[in-house]
Amino acid sequence: MKEEAVIQVENLTKKFGDFTAVNAISFEVKKGEIFGFLGANGAGKTTAMKMLIGIYKPTSGNAQVASFNVYKNPNEIKKNIGYMSQKFALYDDLTVKENITFFGGIYGLSRSQIKEKTAQLIEELNLQETVNQLVGTLPLGWKQKISFSVALLHNPKIVFLDEPTSGVDPITRRQFWEMIYETANNGTTIFVTTHYMDEAEYCDRVSIMVNGNIEALDTPKKLKKQFNVVTMNDVFLKLARSPSLTLPFGKGVKND
Amino acid sequence: MLPIIFVLPIIQLIILSNAATFEVKNIKFSYIDNDKTSFSRELIEKFDASSYFSVQTDFPSTKLASSAMLNGEVDVILEIPQHFERNLLKNRITDLAVTINAIDGAAAGVENVYINQIIQRFNKNAQTELITPFDLINIPKNIVSIPSFWFNKTLNYKTFMVPGILVILVTMITLFLSGMNIVREKEIGTLEQINVTPIKKHQFIIGKLFPFWIIGMGLLTIGLIIAKVLFNVPIVGSVGLMYLYTGIYILVILGIGLFISNFTDTQQQAMFISWFFAVIFILMSGLFTPIESMPQWAQHLTEFNPIRYFVEVMRMVMLKGSDFNDILPQFLKTLFYAFIMNGLAVWSYRKIA
Amino acid sequence: MGLMKRFIGFIKKEFYHIFRDKRSLFILFGMPIAQIMLFGFAVTNEINNVDIAILDHSKDVTTKEIINKISASKYFSVSNYIRNEAEIETAFKKGKIKAVLVFEKDFSKKIGKENIATIQVIADATDPNTANTISNYTSAILQKYQQEINTTIKIPYQIIPKTRMVYNPELKSVFMFVPGVMTIILMLVSAMMTSISITREKELGTMEILLVSPLKPSQVIVGKVVPYIFLSIINAVIIVLLSIFVFKMPIQGSLILLGIESILFIITSLSLGILISTISASQQTAMMISLMALMLPTILLSGFIFPITSMPVVLQVISNIIPAKWFIIILKGIMLKGVGLSFVWKETLILVIMTLFFIGLSIKKYKIRLE
Numbered sequence: 010m011k012e013e014a015v016i017q018v019e020n021l022t023k024k025f026g027d028f029t030a031v032n033a034i035s036f037e038v039k040k041g042e043i044f045g046f047l048g049a050n051g052a053g054k055t056t057a058m059k060m061l062i063g064i065y066k067p068t069s070g071n072a073q074v075a076s077f078n079v080y081k082n083p084n085e086i087k088k089n090i091g092y093m094s095q096k097f098a099l100y101d102d103l104t105v106k107e108n109i110t111f112f113g114g115i116y117g118l119s120r121s122q123i124k125e126k127t128a129q130l131i132e133e134l135n136l137q138e139t140v141n142q143l144v145g146t147l148p149l150g151w152k153q154k155i156s157f158s159v160a161l162l163h164n165p166k167i168v169f170l171d172e173p174t175s176g177v178d179p180i181t182r183r184q185f186w187e188m189i190y191e192t193a194n195n196g197t198t199i200f201v202t203t204h205y206m207d208e209a210e211y212c213d214r215v216s217i218m219v220n221g222n223i224e225a226l227d228t229p230k231k232l233k234k235q236f237n238v239v240t241m242n243d244v245f246l247k248l249a250r251s252p253s254l255t256l257p258f259g260k261g262v263k264n265d
Numbered sequence: 266m267l268p269i270i271f272v273l274p275i276i277q278l279i280i281l282s283n284a285a286t287f288e289v290k291n292i293k294f295s296y297i298d299n300d301k302t303s304f305s306r307e308l309i310e311k312f313d314a315s316s317y318f319s320v321q322t323d324f325p326s327t328k329l330a331s332s333a334m335l336n337g338e339v340d341v342i343l344e345i346p347q348h349f350e351r352n353l354l355k356n357r358i359t360d361l362a363v364t365i366n367a368i369d370g371a372a373a374g375v376e377n378v379y380i381n382q383i384i385q386r387f388n389k390n391a392q393t394e395l396i397t398p399f400d401l402i403n404i405p406k407n408i409v410s411i412p413s414f415w416f417n418k419t420l421n422y423k424t425f426m427v428p429g430i431l432v433i434l435v436t437m438i439t440l441f442l443s444g445m446n447i448v449r450e451k452e453i454g455t456l457e458q459i460n461v462t463p464i465k466k467h468q469f470i471i472g473k474l475f476p477f478w479i480i481g482m483g484l485l486t487i488g489l490i491i492a493k494v495l496f497n498v499p500i501v502g503s504v505g506l507m508y509l510y511t512g513i514y515i516l517v518i519l520g521i522g523l524f525i526s527n528f529t530d531t532q533q534q535a536m537f538i539s540w541f542f543a544v545i546f547i548l549m550s551g552l553f554t555p556i557e558s559m560p561q562w563a564q565h566l567t568e569f570n571p572i573r574y575f576v577e578v579m580r581m582v583m584l585k586g587s588d589f590n591d592i593l594p595q596f597l598k599t600l601f602y603a604f605i606m607n608g609l610a611v612w613s614y615r616k617i618a
Numbered sequence: 619m620g621l622m623k624r625f626i627g628f629i630k631k632e633f634y635h636i637f638r639d640k641r642s643l644f645i646l647f648g649m650p651i652a653q654i655m656l657f658g659f660a661v662t663n664e665i666n667n668v669d670i671a672i673l674d675h676s677k678d679v680t681t682k683e684i685i686n687k688i689s690a691s692k693y694f695s696v697s698n699y700i701r702n703e704a705e706i707e708t709a710f711k712k713g714k715i716k717a718v719l720v721f722e723k724d725f726s727k728k729i730g731k732e733n734i735a736t737i738q739v740i741a742d743a744t745d746p747n748t749a750n751t752i753s754n755y756t757s758a759i760l761q762k763y764q765q766e767i768n769t770t771i772k773i774p775y776q777i778i779p780k781t782r783m784v785y786n787p788e789l790k791s792v793f794m795f796v797p798g799v800m801t802i803i804l805m806l807v808s809a810m811m812t813s814i815s816i817t818r819e820k821e822l823g824t825m826e827i828l829l830v831s832p833l834k835p836s837q838v839i840v841g842k843v844v845p846y847i848f849l850s851i852i853n854a855v856i857i858v859l860l861s862i863f864v865f866k867m868p869i870q871g872s873l874i875l876l877g878i879e880s881i882l883f884i885i886t887s888l889s890l891g892i893l894i895s896t897i898s899a900s901q902q903t904a905m906m907i908s909l910m911a912l913m914l915p916t917i918l919l920s921g922f923i924f925p926i927t928s929m930p931v932v933l934q935v936i937s938n939i940i941p942a943k944w945f946i947i948i949l950k951g952i953m954l955k956g957v958g959l960s961f962v963w964k965e966t967l968i969l970v971i972m973t974l975f976f977i978g979l980s981i982k983k984y985k986i987r988l989e
Contacts, residue, residue: 062661062830063829064826064829064830084832084834087830087831087832088832090830092826092827094823094826094827095823096822096823098822098823098824098827099824100631100634100635100822100824101822102634102638102639103631103634103635103637103638106786107631107634110627111627111628111630111631112827112831114623114624114627114628115624115627115628115828115831115832115833116831116832117624117832143638164646169830273910275683277910277914278934280678280918281914281918283929283930283933284918284919284924284929284933286747286924286925286928286929287663287747287924287928288746288747288750288928289925289928290927290928291927291928292927293927304656309775310831314851334784334955335951335955335957335961336957336961337947337950337951338774346754353777357776358776358777358778359776359778359779360777360779360780361777361779361780362779362780362782363779363780363781363782364781364782364783364784365782365783365784366784366785367783367784367786367787367789368785368786368789368793368950368954368955369791369794369925370786370788370789370791370793370794370796371662371663371664371665371789371791372856372925373783373786373789374664374751374789375750375751375754377781377783378754378755378758379754380779380781381758381779382754382757384777384779385761388776388777391777395759406729406733406734406764406767406768407733407734407735407764408684408735408736408737408763408764409734409735409736409737409926410727410736410737410738410739410753410756410757410760411736411737411739412738412739412740412741412753412757413739413740413741414740414741414743414749414753414959415707415710415739415740415741415742415743416710416742416743416744417743417744417746418743420743420746420749420750421746422747424744424746425744425746425747431975435928445902457685491722494654512828523730524702525797529641530641531637531639532901532902532905533642533814533818533901533905534639534641534642536905536909537641537642537645538641538645540909541645541649541652544649544653545652545656548653548656548657548660548661549656549660549661553923554661554662554663555665555668555748556669557666557667557669557716558662558663558664558666558668559660559661559662559767559943560660561658563659563660563661566660575666577713580744580745581711581713581744584744585710585711585713585742586711587711587712587713587746588711591711591712591713613838
């Protein structure tokens, strides 16, 4: 039943002066999907994502997020999405509870809703002991989980995760992906950027950006088949090393 | 960071040295002439001729003049009464109303002295012009004071300020850099890394602080060159002595910076606390305002102020040519301070590490 | 959803930040008190108790009398008698003595016979201000003494100035410093603290989260600055109370106007702080810009300590773009001169225009970043 498209992108372009950071990309993300958004540093994935969450204005092209247009209704988009950055940006000098209350507040949750959510989070994440501690004193893994939960406070249709597992140990990463699956199962769409290629395997579909273009987009299984390799890591290496995708592999290595 | 460390201080040395002056000149002066005689005009001309006063338009009434003073257009108003000339010629005595804006009390005092000097001179001239043979018998007794200004004949304010501001710049930059440095490593988390390496703590501290010491000495050098070349400040005393003293002084400041760094968690706190003490130390250093004008208890407090000694030494050596014996008290106190502060800094660093 | 409620939540969070950072809080409230106390009790630009030395070649009745007059004045304290000219330079090099009065030989005799005698006032002019003031004050004391010994003779043609020191009859230097300290503190709290707290959110990445939230950027910024308006007002009140009750400084003008003008200046400073935060990426840059480019010109070119009229013309021109200059004029007008808005409307208008300019520029800078 995952047919309804919650993100539709057509020829979306972002230029900074002469430099084209994102070059007319097009794709769709379906409801409840875990969509992996991959690319090397500087490939343009962060810029593309920032256009979708309303921090950057696109130079040209079109995009609908949660059935709202990025030009016309950026504010409606903001109400319907959640966002978690790679810094797990919570306030270190506020307690866990204060962070939840604050972020719930700016998304317009009522006092009783916030109370209810807090209780629910304490239960789910076993926060009984830590809820009144300053966030700054918690280990990174905790911050990451709380940060994710905070991004989900207002029941958004789509959650954007910007490299959500950077710097976290493998066990915590594993637990974190379990949280992601659970969230997706409840019908929330996950849009995730990552460096870790093993994580790409967990996604329903992945797109790989190189130099501002989407060079590959499919399920991990099909991509591996297409490039005739065993892991997503190899897919990524092949794409990233190839100077031009219009040429067949192996023959395109003309510069360097 | 480099432009902030070197370029900003130099720009400041140049601008501040020009701005920081307590000289009272261009006094906004106005008058109400109710007499309009040759005598009254002559008196006003005397003010016009003085370089201290800049004469604004005159006012027809006291009311308008007071309103201009409220506006801030004038600071001194001279009101010449009616029959000024007649009274003077007939009764040999007359009043003159002077109103001074005294918000800046010190400037008002000086303005008052200038006004009195001009009037006194006018009196004397009037006497010689209008003297009668009868008066000649009674020659008044005169005590003449002849001022002479040593070390700075032309009373050039920049000569005074440049060494002082140089002190402030060397102090502020080294204090902020050292104060923020270790706490920055704490914030980033590299301090932990260093603590697990076999490097000894004192080696680490010396390694961290030595570059700032060099920067401080570099600033002194640039500052001295600017003082000499741009401001033509005489450097009478031994340059070597200045470097020797500054070298020890910077150690004091680095010790204080390190001490602050050890007791703060963020760069922001370190910056605020450095700034707080820097402001208090500067105000109490005798840089802008004379220490001997302070009440006794405050003068005693300044004995704990390292900046005070640096300001004194720089001015003494640079402008008066004081030698090592002259600055010995300041030198010993600074040396003592250096030991205390660095001892405390190392001790507190051990505690956190 | 209740915009007001979101807003209150935001402000609450900002206060948590402020109150959890005890050391910064201490500086925030300690600074104005420490500065006012220093300027009120310790620091003065007047000349008091300057140490001078005497070189008396006569040691007769007249010189004794003059020395008594000199040491009786509050300006001087005679701390040393020296014996010969050579000792003058040594005394100056030690640094304690600021001036030496040299009485010529046979002082009384000369006055009696020739009706004229000279005193040489040698001043250490490394501090030109003190040197000049010493010279002026000694000659004023001598003048007075001269009049006393000349009472038997009627001096012809005297103009007697009747001087009135208005606004500060006791010439207290704290009167002049209070408006300056208040200006500096409001500037510090408003501009520096806001710019740092906004850049900190940028550095931590929370700013991005806030921008992705349904809050408008303008709401985020306003939410961040409102707490600092409160803190600034508290500081302003502390300063005014201290100056009234500790330093007996009368507030001549309307307290309401004083309050309104202070809030205007706080908003001017806040908008400057916002502007700084739009151009700096890190806290460190924001701090450096606030300190070096904002605080020092504010202290030096605003007329706080140094009279603007005595500066070179270039600096006088530059001083016009310093908001603090105009606020200090307004404060002195209201506090000490007791004027109303009709006398300070021009300065007020300049502050309003500056504020609008800073806000406009911040919005423009901000938009460019979003584009």
